Amino acid sequence: MLDSGLQITPKGLYCPEGDFYIDPVQPVPRAVITHAHADHARPGSRDYLCAMPGRDLLQARLGAAARIESMAYGDRRQxxxxxxxxxxxxxxxxxxxxxxxxxxxxxxxxxxxxTDPDPTCTPLTPLTCHHFISESTFGLPIFKWPAYETVMAEINAWWAANRDEGLTSVLFVYALGKAQRVLAGLDPAIGPILTHGAVEKVTATYRNVGVALPATRHVDAPDTASDRTGALVLAPPSAHHPAWMRRFRKRATAFASGWMRIRGHRRRRAVDRGFVISDHSDWEGLVATVTRSGADWIGLTHGYAAEMARWLQDQGHTAEVIDLSDRPAPDRGDRLE
Ligand SMILES: [Zn+2]
Ligand SMILES: [Zn+2]
Structure with a gap:
């Protein structure tokens, strides 16, 4: 039993007094889900609870038969x-x-x-608490993100330069979250914005709940073939294989991820450019959020948990690593992010 009254079990983090699991890794009777990414929202549980704006995304992830209840942000339930x-x-x-x-x-x-701005979702609300369990995906001081506007200006400039050379710009982004955040900052005056099917599907869900985004078309829609030159294409990393890529004869490729901050990752991804943009906090954002919570006990999970726990201990905090993964840690650069 953790200090917080929560338990780490093989099925995931468990709250005995409420009899529910948070982001369980195996099927359970009651699951409370932080968000719809695949490593947090797994199928097979009996009942799910999530925040209202993410309900449709979770339903798409879990399938039409999943029983999902949602709560407005800030509402309290016994x-x-x-x-x-x-x-x-x-x-x-x-x-x-x-x-x-x-x-x-x-x-x-x-x-x-x-902690960084994102036009496609509600900003982080800082909370004060006694026990704080924080992620630490990028919990090292080398992870410092450039401003969103700066990165989007770089992406738009890269796209415009490629267009002028008669190239298609293929930008690899994780289909849920990153794609929409990048899309929101693209300049549609540069050219058409085309999407891989996986990106198009999630983007439609965002629009359905009222998130304003520039117009997109599926890359294989009947009228897009002549538009591909000069277009920007948003595609998930899994589309980076010859069978899918051959629809773009002359192309430039890029990958948008926090991991692009580290030398070597761009080469490993075999793309021409890397843009540093992440949907996780950088080091400063993590430290600010954790310390602002005022917590007297801090649990750290994901990524550089050990490194961040040690740093917080050196600052006089009570911090420890919590292992919530259901499998051995994969190479960090391949984590969904
Ligand atoms: Zn996530
Ligand atoms: Zn995650």
């Missing part, structure tokens, strides 16, 4: 012996920090979060 509420995490549409109050003690499970 579940067994605890009061549960969900608060914006600023990571992707509908992403939530989970706040659990029991006997005057407050625990917060952050899920994935970021």
């Amino acid at each position: 579940i067994g012996g605890v009061t549960l509420s969900l608060h914006p995490a600023g990571h992707i549409l509908g992403s939530a920090q989970i706040r659990i109050e029991r006997g005057g003690r407050v625990s917060v499970v952050s899920g994935d979060y970021k």
